Amino acid sequence: MRNPGRRLMSWLFQGTYRGQDLPLHLAAIRRLEPRREEVYEHEYLYTCLSVLDAKAQVLLGYDALLMAAASIVLSVVPDGMSLGKSLIVAALATSGVSSVLCLPVVWVQWTDTDEFERAEDSFQRLLVTRNRRTISYRVAWVIAHLAAVLLIVGTPLQ
Secondary structure, rough: OOHHHHHHHHOOOOOOOOOOHHHHHHHHHHHOOOOOOHHHHHHHHHHHHHHHHHHHHHHHHHHHHHHHHHHHHHHHHOOOOOHHHHHHHHHHHHHHHHHHHHOOOOOOOOOHHHHHHHHHHHHHHHHHHHHHHHHHHHHHHHHHHHHHHHHHHHHHHH
């Protein structure tokens, strides 16, 4: 098993280049220039990823509002468990789950130099990334709305 400290540093600095690696990485980027017929696919996939990124950021804000509202309501309710309080706690938990599901959508991942050498795979990797992030966002969206319903129903019952 690898050293955990080394794994953390490897993860932290993944995709950043310094020293002798910097000119090699820049040369690989220059060689990656998409062929004319690939430019549309490249732009389209990156536009999709940008849209998902923006939507996930907004959903994270929405989740934060739901968590704040649920926390405020829970702070003023009397001790003891009731149906309303249970629903509000469930709203707090589900909005937290929604937030966690948004995190992979906004994950920053840089292309390694050796991946530039396999440029023909780049569009397929981008499509797989877009699909995975789309599903994560959609599940987070549904869960966030479930949290809102739980909060809306639970508050008057409390």
